[in-house]
Amino acid sequence: MKIHPKFILMAHKVLFITCLSIAATSIQAGEDYSHFLRPAEVPQPDNNRITTARVELGKMLFFDPRLSGSNWISCGTCHNPALGWSDGLPTAVGHGMGVLERATPTILNTAYQPLQLWDGRARTLEQQALGPLKATGEMNQDLDEVIRELSVLKGYRDAFEDAYPGEGITKETLAKALATYERTIVSTEAPFDRWVKGETHAMSKTAQKGFEVFLNKGRCVLCHSGFNFTDNGFHNLGLKGDHDPGRYGIRKIKILKGAFKTPTLRDVELTAPYMHNGMYKTLKEVIDHYDRGGDTKDNLDPNMQPLHLNPSEKASLVSFLKSLTGEPAPVTLPRLPIE
Amino acid sequence: MHKPLTQKRLHAAIIVTAILAAATAQAAEVTVNQHDKAFVVEGNKIETITINVGDTLRFKNDDPFFHNIFSLSDLKTFDLGSFPKGKSKTVTFDRAGMAEVECAIHPEMYIEVTVK
Ligand SMILES: [Cu+2]
Numbered sequence: 001m002k003i004h005p006k007f008i009l010m011a012h013k014v015l016f017i018t019c020l021s022i023a024a025t026s027i028q029a030g031e032d033y034s035h036f037l038r039p040a041e042v043p044q045p046d047n048n049r050i051t052t053a054r055v056e057l058g059k060m061l062f063f064d065p066r067l068s069g070s071n072w073i074s075c076g077t078c079h080n081p082a083l084g085w086s087d088g089l090p091t092a093v094g095h096g097m098g099v100l101e102r103a104t105p106t107i108l109n110t111a112y113q114p115l116q117l118w119d120g121r122a123r124t125l126e127q128q129a130l131g132p133l134k135a136t137g138e139m140n141q142d143l144d145e146v147i148r149e150l151s152v153l154k155g156y157r158d159a160f161e162d163a164y165p166g167e168g169i170t171k172e173t174l175a176k177a178l179a180t181y182e183r184t185i186v187s188t189e190a191p192f193d194r195w196v197k198g199e200t201h202a203m204s205k206t207a208q209k210g211f212e213v214f215l216n217k218g219r220c221v222l223c224h225s226g227f228n229f230t231d232n233g234f235h236n237l238g239l240k241g242d243h244d245p246g247r248y249g250i251r252k253i254k255i256l257k258g259a260f261k262t263p264t265l266r267d268v269e270l271t272a273p274y275m276h277n278g279m280y281k282t283l284k285e286v287i288d289h290y291d292r293g294g295d296t297k298d299n300l301d302p303n304m305q306p307l308h309l310n311p312s313e314k315a316s317l318v319s320f321l322k323s324l325t326g327e328p329a330p331v332t333l334p335r336l337p338i339e
Numbered sequence: 340m341h342k343p344l345t346q347k348r349l350h351a352a353i354i355v356t357a358i359l360a361a362a363t364a365q366a367a368e369v370t371v372n373q374h375d376k377a378f379v380v381e382g383n384k385i386e387t388i389t390i391n392v393g394d395t396l397r398f399k400n401d402d403p404f405f406h407n408i409f410s411l412s413d414l415k416t417f418d419l420g421s422f423p424k425g426k427s428k429t430v431t432f433d434r435a436g437m438a439e440v441e442c443a444i445h446p447e448m449y450i451e452v453t454v455k
Pocket of ligand 1: 376405406407442443444445448
């Protein structure tokens with residue numbers, strides 16, 4: 001029997017449409033999206049395992065303004081737990097109220113990040129920890145001086161001895177303790193996670209539709225992938241009027257001009273304003289930016305393109321992003337040594 | 340008895356033999372896939388690869404997003420630019436030594452290429 005070529009073409013079309021409709025309806029509870037759940041175990045280096053004493057010491061240091069040159073700015077000043085471990089400002093404010101170039105990134109889930117900071121210039125949390133202390137624009141501290149200041153306080157001498165027996169108060173133990181505390185700052189269960197685990201009503205229908213847009217038409221997942229909703233990669237998003245070289249300052253490769261690390265979307269509702277320069281106040285503005293396919297095209301990331309999302313799709317995306325907000329994890333503040 | 344070849348034909352024969360020899364004995368081409376943000380050869384994730392001088396690596400993107408393979412090593416400096424799913428780009432290693440090859444977009448993607 002001879003099949004008419006036109007019929008074959010039609011059969012292909014039918015098959016194609018069937019595939020499309022499967023894709024469009026594939027977002028439902030019970031499907032395996034378990035790779036979107038945070039691994040329970042937090043990565044930690046062999047030479048700095050997480051212990052209670054180390055976490056407690058790290059927390060004291062994190063909230064102690066005496067770590068700064070002015071004795072007035074702590075890590076927690078900018079990485080404020082009440083503001084999603086960020087500061088609610090477009091860009092950070094540092095030593096002497098100086099306004100910095102880049103936004104304070106949240107430190108949520110940094111334990112899982114292979115590279116730290118907007119431009120990835122530090123690999124580990126231990127390497128990163130002392131950077132802001134030393135930076136003149138940030139905490140403007142002399143490291144030898146801070147070691148001397150901490151060493152005269154019995155409370156710190158004891159806490160360091162408990163955490164790192166025999167290692168003393170050094171730049172290394174200071175960095176290790178801060179890194180250990182940061183490793184405890186991880187995302188908590190969000191409505192999205194409960195939905196992934198099979199709780200059908202944990203996430204609204206609108207948010208579910210938003211997840212579908214996130215995975216398909218919105219192209220969000222191309223970069224915001226995995227449980228932490230980041231590819232740990234670097235992208236130029238074509239922000240209007242932004243001239244920060246970003247990752248290019250670290251790696252002289254053309255595509256990295258103006259590229260910044262993909263931030264997590266966990267608790268993103270809590271970390272406005274958005275982007276590395278804080279130029280957008282709301283998630284709606286961010287989605288509009290992506291919908292336009294970016295503004296400045298000179299070195300635009302090739303994954304970026306106009307999305308043609310309708311208002312309902314945009315609203316559903318916002319709803320989905322808000323379903324990534326975890327249960328509150330109240331922070332108890334430490335009592336700092338005064339002698 | 341063979342008919343003597345013309346000079347032109349002889350040249351062509353030599354060139355073809357040379358190309359064949361290069362393709363079989365000397366210069367191999369190995370395809371390195373970019374899959375799930377990892378370098379993969381024949382289905383296995385790799386962190387190192389050893390090749391011979393003159394060999395070519397073909398970097399082929401299997402992911403639904405772009406990759407941008409480069410090296411700033413002394414042995415071989417190159418930037419293949421970004422390329423999407425299904426596309427590939429090649430690099431020939433013409434000296435012995437070691438090169439660190441990375442994806443600019445995804446720095447977790449990193450292999451050491453040893454050229455013997
Ligand atoms: Cu890549």
